[in-house]
Amino acid sequence: MTYPEWKLKLIKLIMDETRIKGTVFQVLAWKWDEITCVLNDDCDYPQSYGDGESPENIWQGEMDAIYASQ
Numbered sequence: 001m002t003y004p005e006w007k008l009k010l011i012k013l014i015m016d017e018t019r020i021k022g023t024v025f026q027v028l029a030w031k032w033d034e035i036t037c038v039l040n041d042d043c044d045y046p047q048s049y050g051d052g053e054s055p056e057n058i059w060q061g062e063m064d065a066i067y068a069s070q
Contacts, residue, residue, distance in 0.1 A: 001070050007038050011047070011054040012040070019063060034062070 001009070014034045020027050037043035054067050 006049050006055055007045070010038050010059060011035055013055055013059040017059075017063075020066070025061070 014031050015020055019029065020030060022030070034043075045058070
């Protein structure tokens with residue numbers, strides 16, 4: 001899988017996410033922030049791709065971090 005394909009898969013996972021709670025605006029704003037990170041190659045996503053991590057594993061890790069911080 002190429003990096004652009006990997007990024008698209010990760011963006012799809014973000015858009016399909018239903019475990020985040022809040023108002024519609026809060027959830028959309030949060031998703032937009034995450035998608036911006038992916039598109040701008042921020043938030044260690046390029047390194048994760050380079051390390052062979054799957055988008056699914058990366059996204060589960062993000063969700064685990066969110067739950068741990070609550």
